[in-house]
Amino acid sequence: MNRLIALLMVSAFLFNSSLFAQSKAEKEVADRVESLRLAMISGDKNALDELTAKELTYGHSTALIEDKSAFIQEFIDKKSVFTTIELTNQTVQIVGDVALVRHRLTGDTNNNNVAGKVDLTILLIWQKQKGSWKLLARQATKTPQ
Numbered sequence: 488m489n490r491l492i493a494l495l496m497v498s499a500f501l502f503n504s505s506l507f508a509q510s511k512a513e514k515e516v517a518d519r520v521e522s523l524r525l526a527m528i529s530g531d532k533n534a535l536d537e538l539t540a541k542e543l544t545y546g547h548s549t550a551l552i553e554d555k556s557a558f559i560q561e562f563i564d565k566k567s568v569f570t571t572i573e574l575t576n577q578t579v580q581i582v583g584d585v586a587l588v589r590h591r592l593t594g595d596t597n598n599n600n601v602a603g604k605v606d607l608t609i610l611l612i613w614q615k616q617k618g619s620w621k622l623l624a625r626q627a628t629k630t631p632q
Contacts, residue, residue: 513579516586516613519620528569530562540621548627568597586613606630
């Protein structure tokens with residue numbers, strides 16, 4: 488009887504673990520999201536350029552929409568400064584060569600030398616281009632309190 492219970496427990500653990508395992512593509516996208524998070528904190532122009540598609544459309548929670556050039560320039564000019572970014576409740580869904588990522592972004596900012604806090608709900612759309620995942624679109628909304 489103890490063996491049967493042990494076998495059932497191990498089987499249940501393995502089954503539940505497989506439900507939460509990420510596919511290779513999901514892991515690649517999650518890694519790119521983390522690289523984007525770090526690049527936004529550091530303001531690394533080259534990393535931001537490499538991570539984003541030339542067709543980028545970047546939507547802010549204020550309804551401002553930027554293209555790739557404007558998005559990167561905000562970091563170069565220190566108009567957009569993140570001192571911390573934390574991502575939670577992230578989901579990654581792969582649909583062909585597109586990945587849909589949703590998460591909550593909280594963090595501290597210092598935009599134009601004015602300290603602030605953000606709490607946003609984000610949708611990122613990544614596309615696999617020439618073997619690499621590129622951020623194609625982003626839309627943010629303020630997280631309801």
